[in-house]
Amino acid sequence: MKDGVNGVALAVCIFFFAAVTVMGFLAARWRKAADADTLDEWGLGGRSFGTWVTWFLLGGDLYTAYTFVAVPAAVYAAGAAGFFAVPYTILVYPLIFTFLPRLWSVSHRHGYVTTSDFVRGRFGSKGLSLAVALTGILATMPYIALQLVGIQAVLDVMGVGGGESTNWFVKDLPLLIAFGVLAAYTYSSGLRAPALIAFVKDALIYIVIAVAIIYIPIRLGGFGEIFAKAGDAFAQTNPDTGEPRGALAPGEGAQWAYATLAFGSALALFMYPHSITATLSSRSREVIRRNTTILPLYSLMLGMLALLGFMAIAAGITVDNGQLAIPQLFENMFPDWFAGVAFAAIGIGALVPAAIMSIAAANLFTRNIYKDFLKPDATPAQETRVSKLASLLVKVGALVFVLTMDKTVAINFQLLGGIWILQTFPALVGGLFTRWFHRWALLGGWAVGMAYGTIAAYHVASPTQKHFGGSSDTIPLIGETGYIGLTAFALNLLVTVVLTVVLRALRAPDGDDETSPGDYTADAPRPGAARA
Amino acid sequence: MPEPHQRQRTAPVRAAVTPTRVVAGLCLLAPFVAMLWVGSYARIEPKFAGIPFFYWYQMLWVGISTALTATAYVLVRREQRGRVAGRPEGGERE
Numbered sequence: 166m167k168d169g170v171n172g173v174a175l176a177v178c179i180f181f182f183a184a185v186t187v188m189g190f191l192a193a194r195w196r197k198a199a200d201a202d203t204l205d206e207w208g209l210g211g212r213s214f215g216t217w218v219t220w221f222l223l224g225g226d227l228y229t230a231y232t233f234v235a236v237p238a239a240v241y242a243a244g245a246a247g248f249f250a251v252p253y254t255i256l257v258y259p260l261i262f263t264f265l266p267r268l269w270s271v272s273h274r275h276g277y278v279t280t281s282d283f284v285r286g287r288f289g290s291k292g293l294s295l296a297v298a299l300t301g302i303l304a305t306m307p308y309i310a311l312q313l314v315g316i317q318a319v320l321d322v323m324g325v326g327g328g329e330s331t332n333w334f335v336k337d338l339p340l341l342i343a344f345g346v347l348a349a350y351t352y353s354s355g356l357r358a359p360a361l362i363a364f365v366k367d368a369l370i371y372i373v374i375a376v377a378i379i380y381i382p383i384r385l386g387g388f389g390e391i392f393a394k395a396g397d398a399f400a401q402t403n404p405d406t407g408e409p410r411g412a413l414a415p416g417e418g419a420q421w422a423y424a425t426l427a428f429g430s431a432l433a434l435f436m437y438p439h440s441i442t443a444t445l446s447s448r449s450r451e452v453i454r455r456n457t458t459i460l461p462l463y464s465l466m467l468g469m470l471a472l473l474g475f476m477a478i479a480a481g482i483t484v485d486n487g488q489l490a491i492p493q494l495f496e497n498m499f500p501d502w503f504a505g506v507a508f509a510a511i512g513i514g515a516l517v518p519a520a521i522m523s524i525a526a527a528n529l530f531t532r533n534i535y536k537d538f539l540k541p542d543a544t545p546a547q548e549t550r551v552s553k554l555a556s557l558l559v560k561v562g563a564l565v566f567v568l569t570m571d572k573t574v575a576i577n578f579q580l581l582g583g584i585w586i587l588q589t590f591p592a593l594v595g596g597l598f599t600r601w602f603h604r605w606a607l608l609g610g611w612a613v614g615m616a617y618g619t620i621a622a623y624h625v626a627s628p629t630q631k632h633f634g635g636s637s638d639t640i641p642l643i644g645e646t647g648y649i650g651l652t653a654f655a656l657n658l659l660v661t662v663v664l665t666v667v668l669r670a671l672r673a674p675d676g677d678d679e680t681s682p683g684d685y686t687a688d689a690p691r692p693g694a695a696r697a
Numbered sequence: 698m699p700e701p702h703q704r705q706r707t708a709p710v711r712a713a714v715t716p717t718r719v720v721a722g723l724c725l726l727a728p729f730v731a732m733l734w735v736g737s738y739a740r741i742e743p744k745f746a747g748i749p750f751f752y753w754y755q756m757l758w759v760g761i762s763t764a765l766t767a768t769a770y771v772l773v774r775r776e777q778r779g780r781v782a783g784r785p786e787g788g789e790r791e
Contacts, residue, residue, distance in 0.1 A: 252732035252758070255755070256732055258763075259726070388748050389747030392748065454774075468756045468759065
């Protein structure tokens with residue numbers, strides 16, 4: 166590890182950061198609407214984004230800085246198991262294709278801004294809507310915190326901030342500045358800011374990955390050499406567990422975990438409020454379907470990125486904190502100025518999703534807590550104001566989270582967040598296709614899934630942690646090791662179905678459904694014309 | 698559970714399951730079968746350019762699943778346009 170501050174890299178980073186800051190503030194004028202004081206404008210960019218903007222926005226949103234740092238870090242740590250991110254993102258797109266156009270249509274017809282809006286409208290249940298909203302906010306907060314962890318990793322490697330010796334204020338100052346600026350332009354420009362910055366972020370990321378995937382293997386003697394070294398490293402016994410550190414291909418015992426993790430994560434991804442926000446901001450349902458055929462380009466990039474984990478091993482990088490493996494690889498391999506570009510890519514890669522996530526969480530709060538429970542007669546202007554303030558609060562919360570607690574806490578909560586958010590699937594996706602599920606049954610299933618998932622995750626121990634040591638556990642009845650989130654989801658679904666049968670038999674009252682079947686297939690320009 | 702008014706609203710009821718939709722559905726289902734059957738690709742050999750099978754096979758599936766999703770998109774859109782134009786089907790023969 167080079168000592169001291171990497172001045173050239175830092176200068177390049179600051180340059181890009183300044184550029185996106187200007188863009189972030191100017192974004193308020195981009196495609197400005199006559200009446201900007203509504204949640205549709207601030208929180209959904211006027212629902213006006215076409216195929217390419219949506220592509221950049223969703224790409225910038227889903228493939229976060231934390232992804233860039235954590236996926237190769239997982240591969241670096243254990244090999245094959247970390248690669249599950251690739252099948253996960255493969256499976257996401259057929260799922261999107263199937264259900265998101267329906268959500269887009271019904272939201273467009275009824276002016277829904279959040280998933281909870283839809284759930285309330287479909288099932289006529291504020292309780293269920295509140296459950297979905299709270300789950301969304303709870304799952305998003307640690308996700309934002311992890312974006313900060315991503316920025317911290319980059320700052321650490323550049324030699325600014327980080328370090329244990331300096332006092333906390335100097336240490337965290339760069340992070341505070343970055344987040345202060347982010348908060349300011351999100352407040353003023355809303356979703357338009359991350360949409361515009363996403364262009365820069367993705368351009369940088371693609372350049373960095375393309376260079377890394379060609380340049381680094383050449384320096385390390387080719388992929389054959391890289392995998393040979395990685396294989397040797399994984400074969401060595403980990404003193405903490407007494408087992409090999411990892412494997413190049415998952416063994417029999419690890420395959421269930423691999424598949425369930427990929428499947429469960431794919432189901433969960435589009436339950437996250439920020440994914441939905443980016444989706445609802447698109448101009449038509451065609452835009453969404455078209456995007457499922459071009460978004461996989463990001464999955465390809467993610468796969469290459471994952472391979473960087475092996476390169477870090479082959480390059481002989483040893484870090485205590487796996488999160489630092491990739492930034493360190495960049496610093497060791499690239500000339501300073503290009504390392505700066507790479508770090509800027511990761512840093513900006515944190516700002517875009519953090520902005521969208523905070524907007525999404527703020528929208529949930531405004532629509533499904535403030536308007537539904539506190540001030541039912543709020544005007545659109547009041548809604549927008551509350552949402553702007555809430556977006557600030559959410560970010561401050563995430564910042565406090567990261568600065569006051571150990572990094573592992575954020576990671577633990579993010580892990581829990583994935584399990585939690587998956588429990589909103591039956592209400593949301595079920596609701597898109599059928600009204601058969603009873604609202605109280607959905608609430609019951611949700612509660613059981615949340616409780617099971619949380620308790621099961623709590624009891625997972627790892628060599629370094631007594632609790633929340635991982636996201637896999639033995640699946641009851643099957644006996645294999647699998648993703649807790651998916652087990653909880655299956656339990657949730659089972660409870661929902663059984664309770665629905667019981668409640669229907671008892672003739673429990675249904676809520677009012679304000680949607681009609683045609684709403685789910687409607688397109689914007691020709692209402693009711695297209696029937697899918 | 699179909700509600701009574703649902704039937705009346707979509708007055709010119711068309712079959713929910715058409716051959717086009719079945720094909721589109723299979724296109725969307727295939728990646729799940731391929732990716733969740735981990736045992737089928739948890740191997741090192743054959744390598745491609747030094748990359749173990751496990752990795753390049755999954756990367757290859759990014760491309761395959763994209764092609765399949767694109768096929769489903771074209772099929773669904775064609776059928777939709779056929780319906781909008783009032784023709785019975787979108788000219789799909791599969």
